[in-house]
Amino acid sequence: MLKEPLPLGSTIGILGDGQLGRMLSQAASRLGFKVVTFGPDAGSPAAQVSLASKVAAYTDEAVLARLAESCDVITFEFENVPAASLDFLTGRGAVVAPSSKALRITQDRVLEKSFAREAGIGTVDFYEINSLSDLQGVLKSSGLPALLKTRREGYDGKGQVWIKSLEEALAAYDSLNGRPSILEAKASFTREISVVAARGWNGEVKTFPIGENHHVGGILSTTLAPAQVSEAVTAAAHEIARKVLEGLDYVGVLAVELFVLPGDELLLNEIAPRVHNSGHWTQDGCLCDQFEQHIRAVTGWPLGDTSARCTVEMTNLLGPDILEWPTLAAEAQSRLYVYGKDEPRPGRKMGHINRIKA
Amino acid sequence: MLKEPLPLGSTIGILGDGQLGRMLSQAASRLGFKVVTFGPDAGSPAAQVSLASKVAAYTDEAVLARLAESCDVITFEFENVPAASLDFLTGRGAVVAPSSKALRITQDRVLEKSFAREAGIGTVDFYEINSLSDLQGVLKSSGLPALLKTRREGYDGKGQVWIKSLEEALAAYDSLNGRPSILEAKASFTREISVVAARGWNGEVKTFPIGENHHVGGILSTTLAPAQVSEAVTAAAHEIARKVLEGLDYVGVLAVELFVLPGDELLLNEIAPRVHNSGHWTQDGCLCDQFEQHIRAVTGWPLGDTSARCTVEMTNLLGPDILEWPTLAAEAQSRLYVYGKDEPRPGRKMGHINRIKA
Numbered sequence: 001m002l003k004e005p006l007p008l009g010s011t012i013g014i015l016g017d018g019q020l021g022r023m024l025s026q027a028a029s030r031l032g033f034k035v036v037t038f039g040p041d042a043g044s045p046a047a048q049v050s051l052a053s054k055v056a057a058y059t060d061e062a063v064l065a066r067l068a069e070s071c072d073v074i075t076f077e078f079e080n081v082p083a084a085s086l087d088f089l090t091g092r093g094a095v096v097a098p099s100s101k102a103l104r105i106t107q108d109r110v111l112e113k114s115f116a117r118e119a120g121i122g123t124v125d126f127y128e129i130n131s132l133s134d135l136q137g138v139l140k141s142s143g144l145p146a147l148l149k150t151r152r153e154g155y156d157g158k159g160q161v162w163i164k165s166l167e168e169a170l171a172a173y174d175s176l177n178g179r180p181s182i183l184e185a186k187a188s189f190t191r192e193i194s195v196v197a198a199r200g201w202n203g204e205v206k207t208f209p210i211g212e213n214h215h216v217g218g219i220l221s222t223t224l225a226p227a228q229v230s231e232a233v234t235a236a237a238h239e240i241a242r243k244v245l246e247g248l249d250y251v252g253v254l255a256v257e258l259f260v261l262p263g264d265e266l267l268l269n270e271i272a273p274r275v276h277n278s279g280h281w282t283q284d285g286c287l288c289d290q291f292e293q294h295i296r297a298v299t300g301w302p303l304g305d306t307s308a309r310c311t312v313e314m315t316n317l318l319g320p321d322i323l324e325w326p327t328l329a330a331e332a333q334s335r336l337y338v339y340g341k342d343e344p345r346p347g348r349k350m351g352h353i354n355r356i357k358a
Numbered sequence: 359m360l361k362e363p364l365p366l367g368s369t370i371g372i373l374g375d376g377q378l379g380r381m382l383s384q385a386a387s388r389l390g391f392k393v394v395t396f397g398p399d400a401g402s403p404a405a406q407v408s409l410a411s412k413v414a415a416y417t418d419e420a421v422l423a424r425l426a427e428s429c430d431v432i433t434f435e436f437e438n439v440p441a442a443s444l445d446f447l448t449g450r451g452a453v454v455a456p457s458s459k460a461l462r463i464t465q466d467r468v469l470e471k472s473f474a475r476e477a478g479i480g481t482v483d484f485y486e487i488n489s490l491s492d493l494q495g496v497l498k499s500s501g502l503p504a505l506l507k508t509r510r511e512g513y514d515g516k517g518q519v520w521i522k523s524l525e526e527a528l529a530a531y532d533s534l535n536g537r538p539s540i541l542e543a544k545a546s547f548t549r550e551i552s553v554v555a556a557r558g559w560n561g562e563v564k565t566f567p568i569g570e571n572h573h574v575g576g577i578l579s580t581t582l583a584p585a586q587v588s589e590a591v592t593a594a595a596h597e598i599a600r601k602v603l604e605g606l607d608y609v610g611v612l613a614v615e616l617f618v619l620p621g622d623e624l625l626l627n628e629i630a631p632r633v634h635n636s637g638h639w640t641q642d643g644c645l646c647d648q649f650e651q652h653i654r655a656v657t658g659w660p661l662g663d664t665s666a667r668c669t670v671e672m673t674n675l676l677g678p679d680i681l682e683w684p685t686l687a688a689e690a691q692s693r694l695y696v697y698g699k700d701e702p703r704p705g706r707k708m709g710h711i712n713r714i715k716a
Binding site: 005008009022025026029030031032034048049050051284287288296301302304305309310322325326329330332333334335336337338339340342351356 | 363366367380383384387388389390392406407408409642645646654659660662663667668680683684687688690691692693694695696697698700709714
């Protein structure tokens with residue numbers, strides 16, 4: 001762990017080289033840090049704006065060892081980095097945040113929800129599925145429809161399938177190729193919100209205002225923040241974020257996605273152990289955005305102010321949406337972010353726009 | 359010239375590799391451009407955050423030729439880049455903005471003030487000085503004290519000397535090593551303000567709110583913006599900026615430093631043909647800051663909104679000021695910018711902080 005803040009000019013390693021790494025790198029540079037990115041792709045969004053980049057598989061121990069030597073702290077932007085790679089880095093003397101423990105728990109939907117329940121946080125009912133007969137047995141008592149997901153990986157709606165009748169069990173199970181899975185009961189939620197929050201090495205916690213999220217086809221489409229929710233919902237969501245941060249002994253920024261049920265009960269949907277798409281609004285809504293906050297947290301700097309300057313609607317630019325840039329760039333009360341990716345494949349996150357609403 | 363906006367993923371070359379290049383590069387990346395910096399120093403502030411950097415003298419034609427080939431537009435962050443280098447780039451088919459014509463005029467204090475007078479903009483009285491006898495002759499009629507400056511180069515109070523009596527003429531002349539000079543009458547100003555403004559390839563002009571500047575020892579210390587000046591002063595300052603932009607057929611962002619005389623008459627002090635220290639407040643005071651505005655202008659994108667979101671006081675962090683970063687980083691209503699330079703030599707611009715005032 002870090003006992004003193006890292007001085008100016010220290011080097012931060014980032015595992016993962018997508019847009020989150022890009023925006024983390026830009027925030028780190030603004031504070032005078034040097035950044036080395038590590039990921040599989042040359043010319044990646046993060047590498048384009050960083051001092052140096054190592055192009056290698058996340059399991060390449062020779063390159064990981066060099067990273068451990070050259071960085072004052074190492075973090076990640078991607079929750080599917082192997083936890084074993086973090087352990088390897090730690091074994092080589094590197095300071096790593098968040099920890100491999102936090103990553104291991106949040107990489108596995110069964111461990112994640114079990115952790116939440118133990119921390120006193122509500123979740124939908126869920127069942128561990130290791131075989132087709134597990135699934136068939138559980139479906140009899142779980143109620144329908146229910147959602148079958150792989151325990152690990154999968155994002156933006158990938159690796160999950162709705163089961164509406166008992167007859168669909170076999171096809172659903174097959175579609176996940178027999179991977180260890182989780183069956184989740186359907187949550188009858190009225191809204192989806194998220195909290196982005198940070199915790200420092202010294203245990204200091206700061207939470208950003210709540211965002212309300214709208215998904216289309218399983219992919220986040222827009223976040224409106226601060227969301228129009230009651231003070232009670234805000235307080236409850238912030239308390240959940242605090243429990244998660246403290247329960248995981250977490251250092252850095254994470255996002256907690258929550259379902260709001262009728263009557264304002266909150267259920268934890270998912271924990272993202274990293275900066276999160278639903279926190280992009282903070283770039284224009286707060287003086288310290290989620291990226292700077294993460295850098296502050298992992299380097300032992302004081303956490304920044306998380307109060308909202310205004311209301312922001314963040315809209316993802318997916319695939320060909322980005323081709324509308326001439327129109328988007330001409331909007332007055334907005335700010336455009338482009339990730340430096342070449343091909344606007346359908347559904348690919350190419351950029352986002354933050355529109356100031358009030 | 360550019361007739362169409364440059365598409366996403368185009369490459370921008372930046373001559374100059376200091377903090378202005380760094381912040382231009384970061385703004386360009388945010389809009390999805392790739393950046394190549396060109397300057398004499400390896401590991402420069404701008405190179406640290408850019409896709410590529412060429413380390414060479416500004417006159418190195420082989421490297422300039424490669425830059426011309428690889429960039430869709432080339433700009434500069436440093437007014438002492440040789441205008442001949444811009445001509446060389448243009449000769450190799452590169453699109454360059456601002457133009458070498460604008461650079462030549464603003465590099466030379468006599469040409470600059472003569473241009474201003476011809477454009478109907480007031481300046482202090484000034485005299486071209488090519489010899490000691492020129493100086494002695496002029497001092498008899500100019501009034502004292504007067505300011506002797508080199509015609510070219512010199513910034514942050516370097517290359518200039520006050521003459522308070524006729525007896526000081528020889529020493530003053532010698533201190534500039536016989537370089538072509540300009541003698542300027544003293545302006546009895548009450549305030550120093552500046553306007554940062556932009557013009558696109560299509561002639562569109564946008565001006566930022568006025569900043570009020572305080573210098574200490576010839577170096578900018580703080581800018582408060584929007585400045586508390588009358589609407590008439592704002593309008594007059596914006597009109598001067600427009601005349602300068604149009605008179606120079608300028609493409610990009612520039613800054614015009616103005617003296618406010620008793621009675622609110624404005625005199626032009628200096629034109630900076632680039633983004634300017636007195637425009638750093640726009641990073642937190644406007645949705646489109648001066649760096650993004652410059653990138654928009656030179657790439658043919660629509661100019662961004664220049665209205666102020668709040669009042670900002672920008673304070674430069676010179677030399678050892680930067681060592682106060684633990685305190686500065688803990689301020690709530692502020693944002694810290696660090697330039698990635700190693701040695702905090704006295705007077706060196708190491709970073710700045712924007713404090714939100716209202």
